[in-house]
Amino acid sequence: MSTASTALPTLPPLVEPVESLSPAELERYSRHLSLPGFGLEGQRRLRAASVLVIGAGGLGSPVINYLAAAGVGSITIIDDDVVESSNLQRQVIHRDADVGRSKVASAAEAVHRLDPNIAVHTIEGRLTPENALELFAGHDLVLDGADNFATRYLSNDAAELIGTPLVWGTIFRFAGQVSTFVPGHGPMLRDLFPDIPEPDSVPNCAEGGVLGVLCGTVGSAMATEAIKLICGVGSPFIGRLLRYEALTGEYSTLRFSPDPDRPAVTDLTEAAAACAAVPAIGTAPGPTVDEIDIAEFRAREDDVVVVDVREDWERELASIPGSMHLPLGDIRDSGWEALESVLGGAGRSRAPVDIVIHCRSGARSAEAIEILSGSVPAGVRLRSLAGGIDAWAGQD
Known part of the structure; x- marks a missing residue:
C-alpha cells in the first residue's frame, strides 16, 4: 500500500438536478x-x-x-x-x-x-x-x-x-x-x-x-x-x-x-x-456437527450433561435447569481443558458419555464442538442442541 497524495479529492455531482422543488x-x-x-x-x-x-x-x-x-x-x-x-x-x-x-x-x-x-x-x-x-x-x-x-x-x-x-x-x-x-x-x-x-x-x-x-x-x-x-x-x-x-x-x-x-x-x-459460506437468517453458521433435536433432548434431558456456552448476561434471561456454564471464549482459549475443568468442578471424576452443548440458536455451540472435536476422549459424544435455547424455550 503506497502513500497517498496529500491533496483531497473532489468530484463532480453524481446526478443532474430535478427541474424544480415545490x-x-x-x-x-x-x-x-x-x-x-x-x-x-x-x-x-x-x-x-x-x-x-x-x-x-x-x-x-x-x-x-x-x-x-x-x-x-x-x-x-x-x-x-x-x-x-x-x-x-x-x-x-x-x-x-x-x-x-x-x-x-x-x-x-x-x-x-x-x-x-x-x-x-x-x-x-x-x-x-x-x-x-x-x-x-x-x-x-x-x-x-x-x-x-x-x-x-x-x-x-x-x-x-x-x-x-x-x-x-x-x-x-x-x-x-x-x-x-x-x-x-x-x-x-x-x-x-x-x-x-x-x-x-x-x-x-x-x-x-x-x-x-x-x-x-x-x-x-x-x-x-x-x-x-x-x-x-x-x-x-x-x-x-x-x-x-x-x-x-x-x-x-x-x-x-x-x-x-x-x-x-x-x-x-x-x-x-x-x-x-454465509448461512441464511435463522440457520446456524459453521460446519456440520452432530446435533440433538429438541424432541430427543426432552426425552433424554436427565441422561445428558448440558453445557451452556453463552455469556453470563444471557443466562440471566433464560437457562436450562442443571446446565453447566462455560463461555465460548474459554473454549477458544483452552479447548478441552476448559470443558474438563467445568466437568471436574461439578464433581465428575470422568467425562460423561453424552454431552449436549448449547447457545442461543446453535451457531456458537457448533463452533465449540468444532474446537473440541480433536480432543474428545474415546466413548464421549459431543452434540449441539439444534436451535439452541430458543428452540428449547419454544417447546414450553
Whole structure:
C-alpha cells in the first residue's frame, strides 16, 4: 500500500438536478438552501438521486433516516432479516411494535412517516451475486451497511465492475470505520484489504457486542459521504479510511492508494464463493456437527450433561435447569481443558458419555464442538442442541 497524495479529492455531482422543488419542499429544506456552495441546486440534486442501502440494521438505520430527512428522492432498502428486541438498542429506525416484522417493511414505513413523498423500494432478501450487478447499475449510489465480510466484498466487486460509487462502513464493539470507493477515481476496498477474511474471524454483534450510539456516529458519516457525492460538494473519503474510537473519542484517518499489483476484479466468482459460506437468517453458521433435536433432548434431558456456552448476561434471561456454564471464549482459549475443568468442578471424576452443548440458536455451540472435536476422549459424544435455547424455550 503506497502513500497517498496529500491533496483531497473532489468530484463532480453524481446526478443532474430535478427541474424544480415545490413550495412545501422549499420550506422543508430551507436550512439546506442557505448553505454556501449547496443551496437550491444541491437540494434539487438530492431529490433526483436514487440510492441503494444494503442493510436496515445498525448502520442502515441512521443512513436511511438521514438520507430520507435530507430529501433523497428514491431509496431502495435490501435486507433479509426481521426485527428482534435486541436490535432496538441501536437500530433506531425500528420500534418495539415492529418486533417480528421484516426490517425492510419497518424501515419503509419509517421513511414514509418522515416524508410520504419519497419513493421507497424494498427487497426482502440478500444482496447476491445474481442480483448485485443489476441493482448497482440501477442506482446512482450504494451504501453498504452489511454485517458480514462476504457481502462487503460482493458490494466492492459489483461497484468495480459496474462503476457505481460505494460508501462503506463497519462497526465493532466501540470502534467504527468509514470509506468511500469510486471506481476510476481512487482505490477500492481490495486495495486496502485484499483478501476476504474467514466468516468467523471476527465475532458478530451478538457475541462481541456493539455500543448502540456508535451506529449513529458511523452511519451519519456514511450519509454525509452520500450527500457530498450526490451534490458534488466537499471532499469524499476517497483514498482515506476514517477511524473512530468511541471510548477515547478520537478520530484518525488512514490514507491509502491503489495497489498497482492488485488484479482487477473481472467477475463475482470469489465473492460468490464467500457468500455461499454465509448461512441464511435463522440457520446456524459453521460446519456440520452432530446435533440433538429438541424432541430427543426432552426425552433424554436427565441422561445428558448440558453445557451452556453463552455469556453470563444471557443466562440471566433464560437457562436450562442443571446446565453447566462455560463461555465460548474459554473454549477458544483452552479447548478441552476448559470443558474438563467445568466437568471436574461439578464433581465428575470422568467425562460423561453424552454431552449436549448449547447457545442461543446453535451457531456458537457448533463452533465449540468444532474446537473440541480433536480432543474428545474415546466413548464421549459431543452434540449441539439444534436451535439452541430458543428452540428449547419454544417447546414450553
